[in-house]
Amino acid sequence: MTITKHYKNLKLVVEDSLLKSIYQSSCGHYPKEYGGFLIGKYSDDFKTLYIEQSITAEVFKSSRIEFTRESNYLKSEFKKLFIDKRLYYIGEWHTHPDGEAWYSSTDLSAMINIKKDQGVSISNPILLILSITNDSLKDFNFFVLNNNRLELYE
Template identity: 85%
Template sequence: MTKHYKNLKLVVEDSLLESIYQSSCVHYPKEYGGFLIGKYSNDFKTLYIEQSITAEIFKSSRVEFTRESNYLKSEFEKLFINKGLYYVGEWHTHPDGEAWYSSTDLSAMISIAREKNVKIDNPILLILSITSDSLKDFNFFILNNERLELYE
């Protein structure tokens, strides 16, 4: 699957989206999420999201998901050293809701971009709308000038 935002192309395998959805099902009807891992092309015009890491330390409810990431520092370092992959963003579900971001989601993404240890100006956000038995919809967003903008 390929999506576009201005002059930046986003490439994600359907199998990765399916894997993310499947990992979310066991947490339904609560929100669940994780990290998007990938790399940019040499010209920085294409972002390849190649894998996901699910959160292991988190708090969730039907309308909120908060994850911890500090415990993954060594795993992120290994991915970069061994595969040239790095953290590019976040994903989480909206059970029985829309695949659209909330003001809380926007604030979280702004905080991530401002975090000195993250070193990413334009993190990606994937929101999946799930029901008890299906992936209803999903959207990718990119943080640009403290706004989340839709990949189409």
């Protein structure tokens, strides 16, 4: 099943199976936060964003209320994805165990820092937050960074 969300005149498209896969990859880390990277592409007119896959973080620090990942070790993998499939880094995802699928001030700061990073060539990164419990995916929300604010895809 395909999930479609909207923000102004932009459309975000993701397969339900990808969300389930992201949730399943985070179950082993519960009750700590866990996360990774969103990989995708835009349509030729830049009005539709297709989230095609995710990469889980391998180097990270995690607690019940915080997730910090490293990404430098993935530069060659990101380059290979672009060369082979024309897919590229479009944002981040992480879980909020037993919490809401809403961003914190820490999440906002992290996304602003990603936008400022010279090694990242994306001006409006996406953030996916998944609210999980010990046995289910409770909720999820996609946000886009716009004018240093995270705005909800609905």
